[in-house]
Amino acid sequence: MIILSIDSATPVAGVAVIDQNTILAESFLNTGNTHSEQLLPLIDRTLREVKLSLNDLDAIAVSIGPGSFTGLRIGLATAKGLAQVSGLKLVAVPTLDALAQNLADLDGYICPILNARKGEVYTALYETEEGEIKRISEYQAVKPQVLCEKIRGLDNKVTFLGDGVFEYRDLISSLLGRQAHWPSVNNLLPRPSSLALLGLKKLQRGKTEDIYTLLPFYLRKSEAEIKWEAKTCRNL
Numbered sequence: 001m002i003i004l005s006i007d008s009a010t011p012v013a014g015v016a017v018i019d020q021n022t023i024l025a026e027s028f029l030n031t032g033n034t035h036s037e038q039l040l041p042l043i044d045r046t047l048r049e050v051k052l053s054l055n056d057l058d059a060i061a062v063s064i065g066p067g068s069f070t071g072l073r074i075g076l077a078t079a080k081g082l083a084q085v086s087g088l089k090l091v092a093v094p095t096l097d098a099l100a101q102n103l104a105d106l107d108g109y110i111c112p113i114l115n116a117r118k119g120e121v122y123t124a125l126y127e128t129e130e131g132e133i134k135r136i137s138e139y140q141a142v143k144p145q146v147l148c149e150k151i152r153g154l155d156n157k158v159t160f161l162g163d164g165v166f167e168y169r170d171l172i173s174s175l176l177g178r179q180a181h182w183p184s185v186n187n188l189l190p191r192p193s194s195l196a197l198l199g200l201k202k203l204q205r206g207k208t209e210d211i212y213t214l215l216p217f218y219l220r221k222s223e224a225e226i227k228w229e230a231k232t233c234r235n236l
Contacts, residue, residue: 061199
């Protein structure tokens with residue numbers, strides 16, 4: 001099986017191509033939220049570099065969220081469009097799961113944190129069993145101070161990764177001290193190869209999606225929805 005992964009849930013735009021044994025190609029750009037301009041050329045270039053076309057693939061894996069509202073819509077629309085014209089199967093992978101997969105061989109707890117703005121992070125807690133990640137908490141949008149209060153009672157080190165580290169590393173360090181750990185920079189941000197690996201596992205278990213009904217996974221409402229609801233309530 002050969003799978004193409006597409007990740008635009010964060011400021012990182014990423015694409016990878018893997019088969020059952022090998023990462024054939026991986027490309028990502030951490031240049032800000034210009035996914036509408038970068039994503040399709042990145043997919044085209046990555047496939048051409050490994051001399052493959054959509055017809056050579058078995059499925060497309062897409063990062064489904066949580067993350068940037070705009071980035072998720074762009075990534076999902078791209079994946080759906082490619083799947084529709086090619087007849088490829090579509091696999092959805094939660095963004096936090098794919099990020100935790102970066103550290104699947106690590107001892108202790110894994111805590112991906114994505115900057116959710118408004119003083120919050122998107123997060124979940126994971127541990128590993130024989131190289132497989134296992135989520136042990138709910139997905140949530142929470143203030144980092146509240147997250148640290150929950151983590152303080154754990155009996156092992158916690159490794160944080162994701163773009164929320166840039167914003168909250170000092171705060172987390174001050175609250176958790178030596179309990180908090182940080183990965184090397186090459187594992188800090190989303191890797192499309194990690195997304196592809198989880199997508200391949202789901203594909204092998206037959207867990208595919210309907211391109212017409214699949215929606216992004218949002219942990220909270222967008223600013224536009226909040227303003228619209230507030231305006232509607234005032235007019236009632």
